[in-house]
Amino acid sequence: MGLFSKNISAFSDEQLMDFFISKGHNKYIEELYKRYSPKLLGYFFRMLQGDSQKSEDLLQDLFLKVIERKQQFDINKKFYTWIFTIASNMCKSDFRKLENRNTTYDYPIEKIPFEYESNLFDKIEFKIALKKGINELSHVHKVVFILRYNEGFSVKEIAQIAEVSEGTVKSRLYYATQNISQYIKEFSPINESHVFKIN
């Protein structure tokens, strides 16, 4: 069994998908889930403004979609860009639903420890401001920003996932960074009262 699991982990994502399409065994999709679920859960969590329950639900739905649409996968392309494309579209659908309902998310307020140092307090305040800045972005800007700086995708990969040109990705990244900076102006390292080092 151990030997078998070692073998399955040696396969690439695309090979696992190929086996899953041809043989239909769940072990291949379970291996892919093991590889990508933490990353995708984090992506949903950030895209849905910290709604962990909804993120879990979307993650399960995403893999059910992968099982249903396995025939649509092109084994010559990267699996992770394909799965992130589906995830990104799911976030887009969810965002549109919220827009139609005219509802907004509440920003999660992080608990501040009772005993804190002024530096720690500044860090917490900075994180809250940063989250607010990201959440205030438009959906398209937010997608590229999170994919680039949270998930570490290249511009080319983001372009594939978001189904836009590379130029658009670059532009969205630039303006997303510019917009967020407005929310954390008061935490400028030049301003002495708020100087702190990010570890």
Added chain:
Amino acid sequence: MEKDIKSNEWELQLLLEQKEFNELSASEKNKVEKLITEEEYSIRRQLIIATEKESEKLVPLPLVLPSKKTGIVIPLYQALLAIAATVLVMLFLKFPYSNIEAINGSEEIKYVSITDTIKEIEYVYDTVYKEIEKAKIVEKKVYVPQTKIKYIETYSKTDLASKEILNAPNSYQKPDLKTLINEVDGSESLADEPASNLFPIIMYRD
């Protein structure tokens, strides 16, 4: 509409991802300062680094897979045989009990009373009359059989002497008065006589 990004803007974005402001070369600083201030650069650099380091450690739940359909295909002849066998078994099970069913066939009507409302009547007595019945005096008449009467009558008819009736056997032993009276003890008084204590008895009896 998406704004087109200029080449120097993208260069700035790449520098923000890679270097602190004080790490920039002179030419890079010149390029940067044409677009933004040093302070603005530091802020943007800070937010990119903070976002990259921001990582909520979330543990996903296990994958719940839909139940798989079993791909077993049964040939038609096997299915037909199975149906035929089932019918035979059903007939076999039904047949031996058919007579019993005929005997027990008559419908038994059972009446089930359904009471939806129960009224409980309780009598409360506020006055109690106590009736005491007086004891009845029963007069008992005892009839003597006629044979005794006849016997008495017989006696009266025969006109028996009263002497004989009085001399009927008695358990009492009469004292010998003659002897007692004639005994001399020297006294003149009757009270001193030894038999004087018998006088009352004699008197009562006579």
